[in-house]
Amino acid sequence: MTEREPAYIAGAFEHPTREAPDKSTMQLHAEVAKGALADAGLSKDDVNGLFTAGVPEYQSGLSPLVIADYLGVDASYVDTTDYGGSSYIAHVGHAVSAIRDGKCDVALITLAGRPRSRGQATGSGAREIRTVQDSFERIYGATNITMYGMAAQRHMHEHGTTAEQLAEIRVAASQHAQYNDDAMFQDPVTVEDVVESRVVADPLHLLDCCVISDGGGALVLVSEDVRDDLDREAVEVLGHGEAPSHHDAGRIDITRTGAESSGERAFAEAGLGPADIDYASIYDSFTITVLEAIEDLGFCEKGEGGEFVEGGTLQAPDGDLPFNTDGGGLCSNHPANRGGMTKVIEAVRQLRGEANPEVQVDADVALAHGTGGSIATRHGAATVVLGGEGR
C-alpha cells in the first residue's frame, strides 16, 4: 500500500441530458463543473487545478484556455492530456500527482460534447487524413467499428469466442440501464436481440455498439486537508496506471490491449489485485472492448473472457464482477464519444452507495478503466483503483 499522501474524489456529476440541441458545448462544460463542485460542497473559486482534454469537436490544443476563460477559473496547474476516452481516467491519476506535489488542492476535470446533436457518425464514419498513420489506414475505410470488428474477428478465431458471448455484455448493461431514468436505452435486451440486430461491421451488430449521446460529466479531486473540511463522503484514489498501445511497426496483436500495462500499474500502486475488486466500470465503446479489457485487467485468463461473461457474471447486484451499473456507454451515455468520465462517476456512486438501488453493490474497492483511440491500431489505456470510506 502506498504511503504517499492520499488524494480523494470529492465531487462527481453526470449531466442528465443525452440530447442537447439547444445548448452549447461550453455551456455543458460549465453545467457539469457546477454540478460536481456542488456535489463536493465547494465553489468555483476553490478550484486551482484544471484538467481537461479540451473540446473534442474543436480539436484545438488551445481549448483548455477556452475552458478556463469560459469558466473563469484561476488555475495554478493545468493538464491537457488527451488520448481520447481514456483521458479522463488519466486525469484522475495526474490530478492525484499534482495534489501530492502541492501544485493544487482542488482539481476540476470536465468533459462535454454534442456528437448526437451534430449528427456525427461516430463508429461508422470515414475519417479525414490527419496523421501519418491515417494515410495507411483511413484510405482503406478503416472506421472505429471496422477496427473493433477486426479485433473481435481475431479474438473469435484464436479463442472460439462467440457472438452470443459478446452479446452477454450488452445484456448485462441493459439489465442495469432499466433502473437508470437518464439512460438512452432503458429496455432490457436478450442475447437473441443482440445477435439478430443488423450487422454494422462483421462480426459486430448494432447492439454491440455504444450510444451516441450529448452531455458530459465532471469530477473534483481534493487533498486530504480539503477533504477533512468537507461534509461529504469522499473516495480515495488508491492506484493509477496508464499506457499507450500501438501498431508496433507491424507486430500488433489485436486481441490484447494497453489494459495489460495500465491495469498492472494501477493494481501495483494500490497494492491490490483483480480479486479485490467489488465493482468495475469498464469502457464499453463496443462489447469486444469490454471482453478484451476484462482479460487484460486480469479478471480471467486471456482467451477465457467469453466464458467468463456467461451466466450473468457482469450483472449487478449478484454477479461475480458487476460492471457498468448505470447502463454504461452501451445503453446509457457516451458523452462526446468519450466514455472515461462516466466510468469514474459510476464507480464513485457505487463506493458512496449512491448507485441506483436495484444495482447497488456492497463495494469497498472499485476499478474504472478507459480505452481511448481505437484498439486494433493505436489506443490509450488508463485504469484507476478507488476505495470507499468503509474499507
Added chain:
Amino acid sequence: MTWEPRPVPEVNPETDRYWQAAASGELLVQECDDCGLVYHYPRSLCPDCFSEKVEWREASGRGEVYSYSTARTMSGWPEDDLPLVVAYVELDEGPRIMTNIDADPEDIAIGARVEVRFVDTEDEDVSIPVFVPANA
C-alpha cells in the same frame, strides 16, 4: 471495387517512395540494417533500435489474412463501394499491414492466402496496395 473518390494518402518525404513504388506495381517494406527488423509503416528511424540505417526492400506481395471486418454502412464513403472489407494482412516478410481485400466477404477467412494488387487514385503518382485471394 470502385476507388474514387476515396481519400488519397498524404505523401511526405518519408513515404513518397512507398507510394511511388506502389504506382509502379511494387510493394515496399523497410528493413533495419542494424537489428534486422522488417517494419511498416515507413519511417526514417528503426522503431526498435533507432538506427538510421534503414533500407527499402521489395516485398513479395504475398501474405495471409490476419483479421478482417466487412463494413456494411459507412458515412462519407461511396455507396457503390460497400460492403467494404477492411483487413490486416500479415506479409510473408513479417509486418501486419492494414488494407482492403477485394473479394466476396463470404470467400474470406483468417489465414487465407492473399496477394497484392494496386489501385489507382485521383493522384496519378500514388497507387494503393490492396489484396485479392491468391491464385484467384
